[in-house]
Amino acid sequence: MHINDPSHTTLLKEIAEFLNEETEIDAMLHGALTKLLQGTKFETGWIFFINERGRSKLVTHVNLPEALAHNSCHHLNKGGCWCVSRYRMNELQKASNIIECQRLEAAIDANVGDHHDITHHATVPLQSGYERFGLLNVATPNTVFFSEEELELLESVAFQMGSAIKRILLTKQEQEMALVQERNRLARDLHDSVNQLLFSVTLTARAGVELAQEAEVKELFQDVQSLSQEALTEMRALIWQLRPKGLEGGLVDGIKGYAEMLGLTLQTNVIGVIQLPSKVEEALFRVMQEGLNNIRKHAGVQKAYFYLTVTATDVLCILKDDGNGFSAASEVNIPSVGMQSIRTRVAALQGQVEWVSDIGKGTELFVRLPY
Missing domain, CATH: 3.30.565.10 (Histidine kinase-like ATPase, C-terminal domain)
Known part of the structure; x- marks a missing residue:
């Protein structure tokens, strides 16, 4: 992949620096897409995440025309389209010009607002290695075909986005693993210390009930036994919540x-x-x-x-x-x-x-x- 335009090289550097600083996926994608549109002739863009079941979800968009933004992006969220279908079938491997888009056509036919002469778009998969996340789509008014250089730029940005998504997901996974380990440590500490102390109090109170001669003292030990047993049950429930072994x-x-x-x-x-x-x-x-x-x-x-x-x-x-x-x-x-x-x-x-x-x-x- 060759980017010959110096301005495109500068843009890719700026996007890469921005992506490396972000820690939240939605904010990262929105900011990177905004920079892409500001530095190119692309005027609007939107990103779908597509899960293993093929369900698509609109995660961010920038500068949508009124027809696409209408009713919380209804026409982007609903219906089918060529790019998502090809993605699901694993037939979309690189940046491509979309000859027709059912979502765009539906928005235009619905006559719910100005579509700013946007009738076609380019698309590129977001992925990192063999792991795929979704699609990046961009469009420009009165444009039905993007050049090879523009598509190469789009692929480069998509590659950067895919790598950044993977980095954030791995970071979150590491954080979740660290949280699980801390929960397990805390659960062990509670079990080995507080739980055992409460159990000892329960046994001591039970012995007090059996040994006490006066009714008032016996009743007092019974109250202590009841309260300590309740606390023991609460503690066991807390340990379960920290470490759900089941x-x-x-x-x-x-x-x-x-x-x-x-x-x-x-x-x-x-x-x-x-x-x-x-x-x-x-x-x-x-x-x-x-x-x-x-x-x-x-x-x-x-x-x-x-x-x-x-x-x-x-x-x-x-x-x-x-x-x-x-x-x-x-x-x-x-x-x-x-x-x-x-x-x-x-x-x-x-x-x-x-x-x-x-x-x-x-x-x-x-x-x-x-x-």
Whole structure:
């Protein structure tokens, strides 16, 4: 690949320096795309991420004409197109001129705004080695064909972007591994120290109950035994949350194991094949942990029901109990750290969460996550 234009060489250097400084993928891609447009005749651009299942997601765009930007980029987000189809079939290997684009045509035909004479675009895959991430598309008004030099520049920028994406993903993976190791260390420390101390207090209080002669002293030891046993259960639950050993046997077994540790009986029902990304599986495990904690603390029952439905696009989890319930109408005002934690985890994966409950009628927790 040869870049002969000195201005293009300078542009590539500027983009490379910017990419090396960024640590967040979305901001990095948006900034690099902006620099590309500022330094070339390309006027607008957009980037799709495409996952292993072939689902495309618009991750950033710059200087879109009104027709494409209309209704939150509806025509870029919906429908099919040649470039994505060829990418899915692994037939798009380098920067190419797109002869026709269904997304552009649909936006123009819908007559929802000025398309600024943009009717065609060029496309190039974003990849690092054999790992592919998506597509970079650029367009210019009244242009149906880009030169070989322009396509070579596009390929060079795409190569830089792909390398930067891989770098950020590897960095995040290393950070996650370090976090897991720290969680495991903390879990071991809690188990070896605080957990053992609480167990000793429980045994000592039990002995005190048996040895005490006076009723007041016996009752005091009983209170200490009860409180220390409660603290021991809380500590074990915390250790589970720090180090979810049950996940080695799968999501359902992990959730059942956690329920048993809390003293709950969990009836399960699964529809579909569980082959979820690790981040989705762990998020569901953490959410169900919080849900089970709430059942143990507030529902007043020892039995719960867990339903899991896996489709080609998302996973639905339902955790149900027949306990005390609460007023769902005022749920948003309930100061529950556990419920807020559930909302945060679900929102981080663009999912949906809902509680259905009423006083004396139990509670149902619905969680839906795309993957």
